[in-house]
Amino acid sequence: MAENARKLSNVLLSGNEAIARGAWEAGARLGSGYPGTPSSEILPALVELGDVYCEWSVNEKVALEVAAGASVAGARCLVTMKHVGVNVAADPLFTMSYTGVEGGIVIISADDPSMHSSQNEQDNRNYARAAKVPMLEPADSQEARDQTMRAFELSEEFDTPVFVRPVTRICHSDGLVEVGERQVVELRGEMAKQPEKFVMVPAHARKRRVTMSERTQRLIELAEESDLNREEMGDESVGIIASGVAYQYAKEAFPGASFLKLGMVWPLPPERIRQFASKVGRLFVVEELDPFLTEQILAMGVHVEPVDESFRIGELTPGRVREMIGGAAMPQAAPDADLPPRPPTLCAGCPHRSVFVGLRKLKAYVTGDIGCYTLGTLPPLQALHTCLCMGAGINEAHGIQKVRGHEAPVVAVIGDSTFTHSGITGLVNIAYNAGVSTVVILDNRTTAMTGGQVHPGIGETLSGLPGRELDFEKLALAIGIEDVRVVDPYEMAETEQAIREAMANPQPSVVIARRACVLDVRERGPAPVLDEEKCIHCGLCVRIGCPALFDAAGEGEKTLPRIDAVLCNGCTMCVQVCPVDALVVPAAGEGDA
Amino acid sequence: MVTNVLLTGVGGQGIITASTILSQACRLAGWEVKKSEVHGMSQRGGSVNSYVRFSPDQPIASPLIPEGEADVMVAFEPLEALRQIAEVTPEGALLVEERRIVPVTVNLPGFSYPDDVLDRLQATGRDVQVIRASETAVALGEPRAANSVMLGALSILLELPDEAWGEAMGLVLKPKAVEVNMHAFEAGRELVGAQSGAG
Numbered sequence: 001m002a003e004n005a006r007k008l009s010n011v012l013l014s015g016n017e018a019i020a021r022g023a024w025e026a027g028a029r030l031g032s033g034y035p036g037t038p039s040s041e042i043l044p045a046l047v048e049l050g051d052v053y054c055e056w057s058v059n060e061k062v063a064l065e066v067a068a069g070a071s072v073a074g075a076r077c078l079v080t081m082k083h084v085g086v087n088v089a090a091d092p093l094f095t096m097s098y099t100g101v102e103g104g105i106v107i108i109s110a111d112d113p114s115m116h117s118s119q120n121e122q123d124n125r126n127y128a129r130a131a132k133v134p135m136l137e138p139a140d141s142q143e144a145r146d147q148t149m150r151a152f153e154l155s156e157e158f159d160t161p162v163f164v165r166p167v168t169r170i171c172h173s174d175g176l177v178e179v180g181e182r183q184v185v186e187l188r189g190e191m192a193k194q195p196e197k198f199v200m201v202p203a204h205a206r207k208r209r210v211t212m213s214e215r216t217q218r219l220i221e222l223a224e225e226s227d228l229n230r231e232e233m234g235d236e237s238v239g240i241i242a243s244g245v246a247y248q249y250a251k252e253a254f255p256g257a258s259f260l261k262l263g264m265v266w267p268l269p270p271e272r273i274r275q276f277a278s279k280v281g282r283l284f285v286v287e288e289l290d291p292f293l294t295e296q297i298l299a300m301g302v303h304v305e306p307v308d309e310s311f312r313i314g315e316l317t318p319g320r321v322r323e324m325i326g327g328a329a330m331p332q333a334a335p336d337a338d339l340p341p342r343p344p345t346l347c348a349g350c351p352h353r354s355v356f357v358g359l360r361k362l363k364a365y366v367t368g369d370i371g372c373y374t375l376g377t378l379p380p381l382q383a384l385h386t387c388l389c390m391g392a393g394i395n396e397a398h399g400i401q402k403v404r405g406h407e408a409p410v411v412a413v414i415g416d417s418t419f420t421h422s423g424i425t426g427l428v429n430i431a432y433n434a435g436v437s438t439v440v441i442l443d444n445r446t447t448a449m450t451g452g453q454v455h456p457g458i459g460e461t462l463s464g465l466p467g468r469e470l471d472f473e474k475l476a477l478a479i480g481i482e483d484v485r486v487v488d489p490y491e492m493a494e495t496e497q498a499i500r501e502a503m504a505n506p507q508p509s510v511v512i513a514r515r516a517c518v519l520d521v522r523e524r525g526p527a528p529v530l531d532e533e534k535c536i537h538c539g540l541c542v543r544i545g546c547p548a549l550f551d552a553a554g555e556g557e558k559t560l561p562r563i564d565a566v567l568c569n570g571c572t573m574c575v576q577v578c579p580v581d582a583l584v585v586p587a588a589g590e591g592d593a
Numbered sequence: 594m595v596t597n598v599l600l601t602g603v604g605g606q607g608i609i610t611a612s613t614i615l616s617q618a619c620r621l622a623g624w625e626v627k628k629s630e631v632h633g634m635s636q637r638g639g640s641v642n643s644y645v646r647f648s649p650d651q652p653i654a655s656p657l658i659p660e661g662e663a664d665v666m667v668a669f670e671p672l673e674a675l676r677q678i679a680e681v682t683p684e685g686a687l688l689v690e691e692r693r694i695v696p697v698t699v700n701l702p703g704f705s706y707p708d709d710v711l712d713r714l715q716a717t718g719r720d721v722q723v724i725r726a727s728e729t730a731v732a733l734g735e736p737r738a739a740n741s742v743m744l745g746a747l748s749i750l751l752e753l754p755d756e757a758w759g760e761a762m763g764l765v766l767k768p769k770a771v772e773v774n775m776h777a778f779e780a781g782r783e784l785v786g787a788q789s790g791a792g
């Protein structure tokens with residue numbers, strides 16, 4: 001591999017790999033973050049490059065504060081998270097804009113227009129303005145590397161954390177990148193005690209606030225001159241101001257137009273924008289999500305062509321930009337409405353499935369959380385009834401039972417990684433405030449949704465070193481929960497019974513359903529076979545929603561279960577729900593011949 | 594000229610690996626290339642699309658293939674081919690894996706897996722070739738090499754040098770998987786060759 005990389009000056013990198021590369025080349029000494037699509041591959045790529053201490057922190061706030069410390073100690077730090085992670089980290093973020101940095105801090109906010117893997121579509125450019133933190137926006141992998149390096153320089157020069165905001169189509173797109181060597185960057189300063197800079201009491205913060213305004217002024221001057229922003233003049237009848245991936249879509253749709261491409265989206269260069277506007281006929285701003293650039297440009301007194309509100313929702317595409325600017329209708333494909341959709345589903349053999357089968361039977365109102373298990377909301381399981389943000393489910397259950405009492409059949413479910421991220425405080429709250437709720441921790445020994453990252457409950461760290469394993473049972477007991485049970489979700493009856501008993505207990509309770517995610521398990525049992533004679537076509541097996549088990553009967557006919565032996569992981573849940581033992585696990589050796 | 598290849602199928606089928614091999618082959622040929630896909634939620638058995646755009650002589654702007662401009666679609670599952678058919682130009686070519694993966698939604702009222710998928714694809718007038726990729730890979734003793742069978746078939750339609758493909762597979766795959774995947778790739782080439790021969 002290394003040989004090929006040397007032979008050609010270019011390497012093929014995803015935006016995420018390019019960000020890691022940029023941080024590595026810029027001499028970063030610490031990388032921290034919490035997984036979240038589309039940002040999750042950045043830190044593992046940085047670990048791979050070597051030389052940089054990296055960790056999955058417990059959550060995004062912790063990650064940013066770890067970086068704040070390392071920066072005080074003079075190190076360059078990369079902090080990675082998805083867009084909603086910035087909400088969790090917002091508390092330190094807003095004040096770090098006041099303190100500034102010693103070693104440079106670059107925060108990656110990976111946004112997800114169209115919500116490919118997210119619960120909302122927030123536009124984190126708004127954070128740049130709100131926190132007064134400069135933000136760069138890469139348009140391809142090369143820029144992802146270059147801007148990350150640049151961001152470290154800006155951070156130290158302007159004494160501020162700096163945002164780099166890639167979106168899903170940058171993080172998960174590959175392109176050719178010219179790379180360089182790692183720079184030797186010494187730790188900055190001597191850790192001199194600087195209370196006026198790092199102790200944000202009102203008297204100090206008021207002074208820093210003034211410094212921040214001066215800093216913004218200097219950043220605007222930079223934006224006016226910097227090559228981060230560039231003009232590409234073509235046909236002057238149409239001018240387009242764009243940044244990031246939106247620039248690429250616009251360039252694809254209108255290759256001949258004139259462009260002002262912004263690499264820095266906050267703060268903006270008013271003079272450059274006015275000049276560009278004066279040179280072109282009609283001026284468009286092409287941006288995904290909020291009218292963030294548009295409103296600022298309008299406030300400069302520059303006329304911008306209005307854009308239909310529908311373009312403020314979801315990702316843009318070359319076709320959508322054509323429609324937005326040229327009014328050209330997109331070729332409308334005759335939609336094949338009769339095709340069965342293929343949404344994501346819990347894997348065949350997923351240990352979460354049995355908990356949801358049990359909860360469905362118990363007719364519980366399930367306050368859920370975020371992870372693979374959120375898929376328990378889909379038919380046919382339909383056994384998860386809220387999903388707000390990480391950590392919310394436990395608190396929602398508590399809230400419901402404070403107004404509806406213990407009689408309300410409420411159960412909170414939360415994944416093991418989510419529990420360590422932001423569930424523990426909720427459990428403390430329940431114990432402290434005399435709550436009654438039942439919390440099921442879906443302990444599949446991984447952060448499955450985002451690609452299987454380790455977390456405190458596993459013990460092992462991001463770099464593969466042994467860490468101390470968080471013991472959920474002992475933790476719950478220490479918090480003051482006395483009813484703590486551990487079950488194997490592959491034992492369906494036992495799992496259901498444990499939840500039933502926990503719900504009946506008027507004291508708060510925790511059920512830990514512990515079994516590894518099937519993606520982490522190598523050996524698998526044989527696929528069951530159907531005894532056609534015995535099957536009474538009741539459909540109970542099909543109703544557990546396993547992707548390896550489908551109903552081969554035609555419309556209106558009785559269920560005819562069929563097992564896809566390639567997809568089956570041999571978990572035996574269908575065998576366990578069959579009331580007449582029509583599904584049979586072949587004895588060892590039987591099917592191997 | 595820019596060539597647009599859309600790879601489509603179901604999460605877990607090795608589509609991202611296949612598109613990475615294709616992109617690396619383009620890079621090794623000295624071409625400009627961009628690739629885009631979505632990771633995360635969609636990989637839990639949901640529909641997956643990967644876009645690869647390349648050119649021997651031109652820069653590429655959008656990482657997404659503009660609507661309706663895919664020159665070739667490599668479909669790892671017939672239903673997914675039908676779902677994405679409008680993304681392919683009217684003159685475009687389709688390579689479609691024969692093996693069906695039935696989505697769980699057929700268990701819900703109102704949905705079933707249509708049995709005329711291939712007819713409907715052919716009726717669009719595009720050039721459709723059915724590839725028995727899984728069957729071929731299973732015969733080679735490695736079901737997971739079906740994606741390399743599809744790549745072998747694709748290689749017949751593209752003008753990438755043979756060495757670039759081989760080298761790309763060596764770069765992307767785990768060392769012990771390379772050999773069987775090379776065989777699968779060759780088998781894929783022969784499958785298309787045989788069909789073309791038969792007219």
Ligand SMILES: Cc1ncc(C[n+]2csc(CCOP(=O)(O)OP(=O)(O)O)c2C)c(N)n1
Binds near residue numbers: 037082390415419442
């Ligand atoms: C604040 C925030 N950070 C990160 C994410 C991305 N994310 C969604 S769920 C999840 C964790 C899933 O792990 P776990 O709770 O163990 O459930 P599993 O997927 O393993 O079932 C992560 C990291 C998010 N939605 N919100």
Ligand code: SF4
Binds near residue numbers: 351
């Ligand atoms: S990846 Fe693991 S946790 Fe997620 S659905 Fe599959 S088996 Fe379940």
